[in-house]
Amino acid sequence: MTIDLFILLLVGFMLVAGLIAVEARDLLSAVIAVGAAGFALCVIDLLLGAPDLAFPQVVVEIITLVLLIRMIVTRTDTSRQTPRDTLRTGAVLLAGGVILVVVFVAVGGLDGTGAMPAFGHPVVANAPAGPGTPPGVSAEYLARCTQDTGAANTVAGILLDYRAYDTLGEATVIFVSILGGYVVLRSIGRKREGEADAS
Amino acid sequence: MKGMSPIVKNTASVVTAFVMMYGIYVTVTGHITPGGGFAGGVIIMAGVVLLVLSYGGDPIREVTAEGECHVLEGLGAMAFLLVAVIGLFGGAFFANWLGTGRPMELLSGGTILISNLAIGLKVAAGLTGIFLALVLAIRAAMPKE
Numbered sequence: 153m154t155i156d157l158f159i160l161l162l163v164g165f166m167l168v169a170g171l172i173a174v175e176a177r178d179l180l181s182a183v184i185a186v187g188a189a190g191f192a193l194c195v196i197d198l199l200l201g202a203p204d205l206a207f208p209q210v211v212v213e214i215i216t217l218v219l220l221i222r223m224i225v226t227r228t229d230t231s232r233q234t235p236r237d238t239l240r241t242g243a244v245l246l247a248g249g250v251i252l253v254v255v256f257v258a259v260g261g262l263d264g265t266g267a268m269p270a271f272g273h274p275v276v277a278n279a280p281a282g283p284g285t286p287p288g289v290s291a292e293y294l295a296r297c298t299q300d301t302g303a304a305n306t307v308a309g310i311l312l313d314y315r316a317y318d319t320l321g322e323a324t325v326i327f328v329s330i331l332g333g334y335v336v337l338r339s340i341g342r343k344r345e346g347e348a349d350a351s
Numbered sequence: 352m353k354g355m356s357p358i359v360k361n362t363a364s365v366v367t368a369f370v371m372m373y374g375i376y377v378t379v380t381g382h383i384t385p386g387g388g389f390a391g392g393v394i395i396m397a398g399v400v401l402l403v404l405s406y407g408g409d410p411i412r413e414v415t416a417e418g419e420c421h422v423l424e425g426l427g428a429m430a431f432l433l434v435a436v437i438g439l440f441g442g443a444f445f446a447n448w449l450g451t452g453r454p455m456e457l458l459s460g461g462t463i464l465i466s467n468l469a470i471g472l473k474v475a476a477g478l479t480g481i482f483l484a485l486v487l488a489i490r491a492a493m494p495k496e
Contacts, residue, residue, distance in 0.1 A: 218400065309382070330424065
């Protein structure tokens with residue numbers, strides 16, 4: 153399959169970009185590498201037929217890139233370079249990858265005959281991918297979504313009607329993370345009555 | 352954070368209107384075309400980022416502050432929860448208590464449109480507030496000139 157090969161290439165590109173982002177001495181190079189990884193993920197979303205996902209991905213990626221570059225350009229990096237143990241980091245990463253691959257194959261992921269469904273055949277897919285996997289609900293969703301919810305965009309129908317609980321959780325995650333950001337970033341702290349000024 | 356040249360300022364003030372309008376369009380038509388509340392909210396926030404980067408941090412602070420953004424974000428979250436709780440009277444949490452309408456029309460999809468609007472408001476206000484807080488934090492960390 154050509155598209156699988158292309159996706160694998162893009163995943164490799166993302167891996168390389170991530171390694172560059174971690175190991176680059178220059179902050180600007182690291183930020184640009186992070187952006188490259190994000191845009192590769194966006195192309196993967198488009199190839200897999202998920203424009204609803206690629207759309208926010210590309211917008212968030214652009215804004216993050218602009219903000220990070222703006223912040224890096226305004227300040228000079230004065231931190232000392234600490235020597236890194238690249239060999240040890242590489243060995244740990246390699247060991248982790250080997251363990252992950254072994255677990256994946258041991259659970260039976262490669263051809264879909266084991267407990268893990270094959271690539272492109274999720275658990276909710278209607279036709280069982282293997283003898284052990286139960287039939288899912290996705291064909292039912294696709295057939296009845298427009299009639300049930302009245303939404304022409306099936307993704308919106310699933311996100312905000314069938315699976316609105318998940319969306320509520322996602323909204324809570326954003327809410328809490330923004331709250332945490334406020335707490336960390338607030339330049340003027342609130343003080344109790346009669347508390348002395350620290351600065 | 353100081354502003355940029357007059358060319359950038361004029362271009363940004365024209366383009367921002369279209370950026371924000373596109374964000375609102377993506378939010379409102381989330382049940383018809385790809386997009387939705389999150390994407391639309393982030394695009395609206397991109398308009399604010401464009402303005403702040405071109406004009407500097409001072410003018411926006413006369414218009415809005417991070418506290419107001421926080422209130423708006425809470426309102427969006429409350430609206431989303433309210434839609435869910437009203438569904439409780441129609442049978443279940445998050446039940447679609449509005450009529451579904453005809454597909455491909457703007458007023459279709461029942462509560463999906465309202466939920467998209469609420470999430471769009473929440474995301475736009477929350478991210479704008481975080482961005483303003485970042486601008487303030489940078490300003491506080493910069494040495495006085």
